[in-house]
Amino acid sequence: MKILVCMKQVPQKDAPLKLNESSTWVREDVSYEVNEPDAYALEEALRQKEKHSGEVVVITSGPVRAQQVLREALAKGADRAIHLEDNAFVGLDAFNTAKAFAAAIKDEKFDLIFTGLQSDDYGYAQTGVILAELLGWPHATIIMQIEKTDGGIKVKRELEAGYFQFVDMPLPAVLTIQSGINKLRYATLIGIKQAKNKPLRKVTLAEVQSSIGPNMQKIERLYIPQKTKNTEVLEGPPAEIAKKLVEKLRNEVRVI
Amino acid sequence: MADTILVVVEQREGKLNRVSWETLAAGQALAAETGWTLEAAVVGSDTSTLAAEVAAKKVTKVYAVQSPKLEPYTPDSFSAALKQFITSKQPKLVLMPHTYQVRDFVPSLATAMGRTVISDCIGYKKEGSKLLFTRQMFQGKLAADVSCSCDAPWFVTFQNGAFRGDKVEAGASVAPVETVNVEIADGIVRNKPQEVFKEAKQAVDLTQAEIIVAVGRGIKEQKNIEIAKQLAEALGGEIAASRPICDSGWLPMDRQIGSSGQTVAPKLYLALGISGAIQHIVGMKGARTIIAVNKDSEAPIFEIADFAVVGNLFDVVPPLIEEVKKAKAGT
Numbered sequence: 001m002k003i004l005v006c007m008k009q010v011p012q013k014d015a016p017l018k019l020n021e022s023s024t025w026v027r028e029d030v031s032y033e034v035n036e037p038d039a040y041a042l043e044e045a046l047r048q049k050e051k052h053s054g055e056v057v058v059i060t061s062g063p064v065r066a067q068q069v070l071r072e073a074l075a076k077g078a079d080r081a082i083h084l085e086d087n088a089f090v091g092l093d094a095f096n097t098a099k100a101f102a103a104a105i106k107d108e109k110f111d112l113i114f115t116g117l118q119s120d121d122y123g124y125a126q127t128g129v130i131l132a133e134l135l136g137w138p139h140a141t142i143i144m145q146i147e148k149t150d151g152g153i154k155v156k157r158e159l160e161a162g163y164f165q166f167v168d169m170p171l172p173a174v175l176t177i178q179s180g181i182n183k184l185r186y187a188t189l190i191g192i193k194q195a196k197n198k199p200l201r202k203v204t205l206a207e208v209q210s211s212i213g214p215n216m217q218k219i220e221r222l223y224i225p226q227k228t229k230n231t232e233v234l235e236g237p238p239a240e241i242a243k244k245l246v247e248k249l250r251n252e253v254r255v256i
Numbered sequence: 257m258a259d260t261i262l263v264v265v266e267q268r269e270g271k272l273n274r275v276s277w278e279t280l281a282a283g284q285a286l287a288a289e290t291g292w293t294l295e296a297a298v299v300g301s302d303t304s305t306l307a308a309e310v311a312a313k314k315v316t317k318v319y320a321v322q323s324p325k326l327e328p329y330t331p332d333s334f335s336a337a338l339k340q341f342i343t344s345k346q347p348k349l350v351l352m353p354h355t356y357q358v359r360d361f362v363p364s365l366a367t368a369m370g371r372t373v374i375s376d377c378i379g380y381k382k383e384g385s386k387l388l389f390t391r392q393m394f395q396g397k398l399a400a401d402v403s404c405s406c407d408a409p410w411f412v413t414f415q416n417g418a419f420r421g422d423k424v425e426a427g428a429s430v431a432p433v434e435t436v437n438v439e440i441a442d443g444i445v446r447n448k449p450q451e452v453f454k455e456a457k458q459a460v461d462l463t464q465a466e467i468i469v470a471v472g473r474g475i476k477e478q479k480n481i482e483i484a485k486q487l488a489e490a491l492g493g494e495i496a497a498s499r500p501i502c503d504s505g506w507l508p509m510d511r512q513i514g515s516s517g518q519t520v521a522p523k524l525y526l527a528l529g530i531s532g533a534i535q536h537i538v539g540m541k542g543a544r545t546i547i548a549v550n551k552d553s554e555a556p557i558f559e560i561a562d563f564a565v566v567g568n569l570f571d572v573v574p575p576l577i578e579e580v581k582k583a584k585a586g587t
Contacts, residue, residue, distance in 0.1 A: 013531065014552055017397055026394070094363070095372055120395050123534065124375055129331075129363035138446040139331065141360045158516055160356050162509070164455060168448040178516075180503030216372035216406035220388055225399040225559055233564045241565055242575035245547065246583050248563055253545045255467055255491065255524050256583050 001054040001148070003045040004108070006101060006115040006128065007038040007073060009066040013120070023221050025091065034069045037116025041177035043184050044146065045114055046077045052148055055079045057108070061089035061100060067200070074195035075187035081198070086205040093215040094122070098130040103211035104203045110172060112153075117142050117176040125176075132174035139174040140167050144181050259292040262347035262409075263315075264299060264338065266355055267306055272298075275353035277421030279414050282380070283351050284314055284425055289382050292348060295319065299337060301327035307433045314425040318433045325440040331361035332445045337438040338365050347409050349387075354413035356515075366411045373411040374402050376534070378418045395533045396556035416515070416538045460494065460510045466523045467493025470513055470540070471501055474529015474550060474569055478506040483573050484528055490580040493524070498536045514539035528569045532557030549573070 011017060015030040045056045058073040060066050061084035070081035084100055092100065113135075115128035125141075132139035144164065145156035152170040158178050159165055187195075234244045250256045263283040265276035280296065287294035297319040298306045307320040321341050325333045334357075342350060342365075352358045354376045366373045377389040381401060388401040389412050404410040462468060469488035475481060481495075488495040495511060502512040513520055514536040521542035528549050530536060533556070540546070541560050548561035549569045558564045565572055 011394065013395070016554060017394055019398075026398070093372060095367065098367075121393065123391070123393060123395070125359050126363040126373060126375060129360070130367045133335075133364040133367040139364070140447060141331075142356060158356070159452060160515060161519070162454055162517065163452050165452045166450040168450070170446055180499065214405065216404065217374055218403050218405045220401045220403055222393065222398050222400045225392070225396070225556075227559055229560055229562060231558060231561050231564045233566065235566075238567070238571040239575045241567070241572055242579040245563065245565070245576055246579040248547075249491075249524070249580070250583060253524050256580065 001048055001052045001111045002109065003048060003054065003056050004105060004110045004113045005038070005042045005045045005056065005058045005073070005078070006113065006131070007042060007058055007060045007069050008035040008116070008119050008121075009033070009060065009062055009069045010035045010119055010121045019222055023223060024219050025222060032065060032068070034072060035116050035119045035121075037118065037177055037179045038069075039116075039184055040179050040181050041114040041116050042073050042076065042078065043182045044177055045112075046185070047182060048112070048146065048148075049077075054111070057082065057110070059101060059104065060084070061086075061092070061097060063087045063090065070200060071195055072187060074198045074200070075192040076185060077191060079198065081200040082203060083200060084203045084205075084208065088205050091215070092212065093217050094124040094126040095130055095216055096212040098127050098134055099212045100208045101127075101131055102134045103208040112172060113137075113174045115174070115176050117178050128174050128176040135172075135174070137172050137174055138169050139176070140169060141176040142178045143175045144178050146175065259290070259348040260345070261287055261290075261292050261294050261349045261351060262342070262345065263294070263296045263351045265296060265306075265310060266353055266357060267298065267300060267303070270306070272306055272309065273353070273355070274421050275355060275414075275416045277424050278417070278419040279351050279353045280310070280313060280315075281419040281421060281424045282414050285419070286349070286351075286380060286387075290387075295345075295347070297321050297341065299326060299334060301325075304433070304435065311431040311433050312427060313431075314427040315431045318431055320433060320435045321438060322435060323438045323440050325445060328449050329357060330445050330447045330449060331364055332447065333440055334361040335364040335368060336440050336444050339368050340438050341436055342409060343369065350409050350411045352411070352413045354415050358413055362411060362413060369409070370406075371409060371411060372404065372406060373413060374404065375413045376415050377402075377412055378415050380412075392534055395531070396537065396559070397554060415534070417541055455509065459508075462494055462496055462511070462513065462518045462520050465494040465520065467491050467526075468496050468513070468520060468522045468524070468540075468543075469493050469526045469528065470496040470498065470530060471507075471528045472498040472530030472536070473500050474531075475501065475506075476529075478504070480570070481506055483570070483577070487526070487528075487573055487577050487580070490577050490584070491524075491526075493522075493526075496520075498530050498533070527557050527561070528573065530557050531555045532559070
């Protein structure tokens, strides 16, 4: 099986975010990490390859810093990487990101494309599904298990409120992967060494420019959300906070 | 022809889900503000009963969009059916609830129509003639006002709990229902879904709990769950967790709160080391009182907390257990 994994670099979970001057995005000077569901998507691709042999290719878009995500993936066992390298990719909407990916892989022949189910920054939860539509492939979302069958694959979809569903589908297909589908591996020292010699193809904005258009949706402004609740902040040493909390629980919340 | 807002409601097992009513309420609010006409559509193999239920609400018209191929749900059939229907009706705005099912097909549908979806919105603003939709970004740390810069129809999905479903206005008279039979050719539907099932019988019904002590990533290690359990026990409540804790196997899956777990509305929700990712918040924001303990002062959980403790949970929880015990003992 030849599997493409779409990965994204996002600001670290606990990183304090600062707005840029036009309040349309965050400033670049934060620490980044791999988008969590994408890490699970990569792990699943590596496990599928170990079972059925084949190739795992990772792709991302973004400035130079985003290459770190690809390097880590190569160190964990991906065979090669594709980097759509330009700052401009950060501002693309899901439709254009999917268009750019489709253009970058037009000469490849994958059996499966995995994405994480959504990103921690935009949170669209759309890029994978749009990519499937652009390629004319079937898709399934929020996947918790993948088995190869005679005619294609059988996947386990997570539904809401603890429900699941198995779906049989043909290949090639796009799947969006849920966090927790597997246990993540760490890169080994030998893997990190080998990653340095693995192929990494760079794609410039110019190469895919003709495939993408103006964004169809626009972030007019980004801001810190207005509080909907009057939050009372309790301060002091822990023992004092504990006393204050119990007083609230007794007199205001009335659960003691 | 007047501009139209179309709300596509969602059913499961012959019942409309709660968030469908919320989206209908959003549609009514938007219709009142824009002066546009509000219509609704129910999609399935036989949706006449549900369409009649929606027709009792304040809407101009309800469509029962039908085909035998729409049962069971597949993204291919829903996308094909709605593409036909929406292309023929040309509404200005199409609203849907941001459910797992809608997430599964609406990006295909919009792409097939050369349009975009503003997904998972929590509200809207009308500024002059411009409609902006508010959505959370960076896991709820920031919010964005987003506009569509393409031609209509504009697709928007609303987050669970963004509007009040019980505020849906009833109609002065029953709206007309029109049945629209859509043709879905053989070969369009590629996926073969099996029956929906539950993994294991849920042993714990957290929806009945009055007090919930929930832990998140901030608990750091499995052995630390113990102090949260002790606090839950002292308070007479249930222990619960955010998704990563259950994924790690530190607590069983039936203790998970959030979109993929249980949705609760207890008297007290005490969140320990939970950052408050959107998927968790939608499962607990209905709690009457929320107390959050987190060392990150910018954690989104504080946006919805009634009482906030910015600090290390390992410093705060042990004395809290003692104080609760003392208070309960009446000393």
